Amino acid sequence: MRVLVVEDDPELGPAIAGGLRAGGFAVDCARLREEADLKVSVNSYDCVVADRGLPDGDVLAVVRTWRGAGRTVPVLVLTALGAVEDRVSGFEHGADDYLVKPFAMAELVARVRALCRRERHPRPPTLTVADLTLDVPSHRVRRGGVLLAFTAKEFAVLEALMVRAGEAVTRTELLESCWDEMSDPASNVVDVVIRHLRRKLGPPDPIESLRGVGYRLRAA
Known part of the structure; x- marks a missing residue:
C-alpha cells in the first residue's frame, strides 16, 4: 500500500x-x-x-x-x-x-x-488463499498453520498478490503499490523480493512467473 x-x-x-x-x-x-x-x-x-x-x-x-x-x-x-x-x-x-x-x-x-x-478495493483484515493466511493488522503470515517471518516489503508484495489471487500482477503494478517514487523502475527489486518470498514460503511454489508480464499467485 x-x-x-x-x-x-x-x-x-x-x-x-x-x-x-x-x-x-x-x-x-x-x-x-x-x-x-x-x-x-x-x-x-x-x-x-x-x-x-x-x-x-x-x-x-x-x-x-x-x-x-x-x-x-x-x-x-x-x-x-x-x-x-x-x-x-x-x-x-x-x-x-x-x-x-x-x-x-x-x-x-x-x-x-x-x-x-x-479505499477503492476494500481489503478484509485476514486474507486466505489455499493454505496461505495473511493477517493484516498483526502482520503475520501462516502457511499450513506454520507461522513464517517476512520483512515489511515481503509482506506488502505477498499481500498485493493475495488480494488478486489467480490474476496476473505486473511488475509495474507491484512497484507502484509497494515501493515509493524513488524506486528505479528498471531495477530488479521486485524479482529479488519474489525470490525471497519463494524461499520462505517453501514448496510447492505458490507464485507463478509470467514471462514479460509479472507474477500470479495460484488461487488453489
Missing part, C-alpha cells in the same frame, strides 16, 4: 514516513499543497496523511479540490487544532479522519491501515 505524507516540519515529516515504512507502507513525501496536488494527480495512493497547516495554506483547501474533481483517496489530517469545530470543518471539507498532535505513531499507523482498507 502506498501513502503520501504531506508535512513541512523537518523532524516530524521524516518521523511519520519512517513509522509508516516500518509498518509496511511505501511512502512518498511532500512539503507544500502544490507539491501534494501534483503527486496525487500523477500517482495512485491508498491514503494521504497531511498536516493541516502548511506554508502555502490550509491543506483542507486542496482536499476540497480533490473531492470536487472526483478523487476519493482517503485523507487523514494532522493538526494542533483539537476543538470540535475544527474537526467538524475538516470532515466538511472532505477529510476522512482527524488526528490531533501530539499522537502515538502506533495509532497513526493503525488509522492509516484502516483507511486503506476502506
Whole structure:
C-alpha cells in the first residue's frame, strides 16, 4: 500500500514516513499543497496523511479540490487544532479522519491501515488463499498453520498478490503499490523480493512467473 505524507516540519515529516515504512507502507513525501496536488494527480495512493497547516495554506483547501474533481483517496489530517469545530470543518471539507498532535505513531499507523482498507478495493483484515493466511493488522503470515517471518516489503508484495489471487500482477503494478517514487523502475527489486518470498514460503511454489508480464499467485 502506498501513502503520501504531506508535512513541512523537518523532524516530524521524516518521523511519520519512517513509522509508516516500518509498518509496511511505501511512502512518498511532500512539503507544500502544490507539491501534494501534483503527486496525487500523477500517482495512485491508498491514503494521504497531511498536516493541516502548511506554508502555502490550509491543506483542507486542496482536499476540497480533490473531492470536487472526483478523487476519493482517503485523507487523514494532522493538526494542533483539537476543538470540535475544527474537526467538524475538516470532515466538511472532505477529510476522512482527524488526528490531533501530539499522537502515538502506533495509532497513526493503525488509522492509516484502516483507511486503506476502506479505499477503492476494500481489503478484509485476514486474507486466505489455499493454505496461505495473511493477517493484516498483526502482520503475520501462516502457511499450513506454520507461522513464517517476512520483512515489511515481503509482506506488502505477498499481500498485493493475495488480494488478486489467480490474476496476473505486473511488475509495474507491484512497484507502484509497494515501493515509493524513488524506486528505479528498471531495477530488479521486485524479482529479488519474489525470490525471497519463494524461499520462505517453501514448496510447492505458490507464485507463478509470467514471462514479460509479472507474477500470479495460484488461487488453489
